[in-house]
Amino acid sequence: MLKQIFVAATLVSTLVVTGCESMPAQDNTITENLNLLQNRTWIATQIGNTPIKTAPNAHNIPSIQFDAASKRVSGADGCNRIMGGYNAGKDTITFGPIAATQMACLNNNGLDRQYHAALEKVTHYQVFGKTLKLLDHHGNLLIQYESAVQPR
Incomplete structure (x- = not known):
């Protein structure tokens, strides 16, 4: 009987310690993904499978910035x-209403x-190095x- 109680107590304490140790790792993943996403300028290179061709000196090249402090885009x-x-979360993102100037x-x-039209369908994101992908729920x-290269 004492052996069964000892085994049960060991199992429960192992589960508690394992559960507690895994939580910060998930929080770290969320923080790392958000750090890669936010506070930098992203220049659009393609919509769906279609490359975007713009002149480097063009005005209003399709781009996006995510401000971490204000949660504004x-x-x-x-x-x-x-x-x-x-x-934004670990790999999910939702946009509030997007306003635009009317030029x-x-x-x-x-x-x-x-x-x-593409922004309205976005539910997820992936960041790998200098590439950001906005994805739908599928x-x-x-x-x-x-990621734009900032001049020094």
Whole structure:
């Protein structure tokens, strides 16, 4: 009887210690992913499977920035400036309503509309090095970005 109690107590204490040790690792993963996502400029390189071709000196190149302190997103859609709120977790992300300026968009082949349509479907993200992928709930690529190189 004493042996059974000892085995049960050992098993319970092992589970408690193992459970407590695994929690900070998950929190660290969330923090690491958010650190990779936030507070940098991301330049869009493709929408779905279609590459985005823009001149380096073009205005309002499709881009996005995630501000960690305010939980606000800002950037451009290929024509207009965009802004709104966001909420991100380990690999999930949701956007609040995205507002945009209303400039006349000439010769951008509907890039701004494609960009907004893709943003509306985003539910997940992945960051690997200098690449950010915004994905739908099936894991399909909606928008891919590269981290912008900041001048010194």
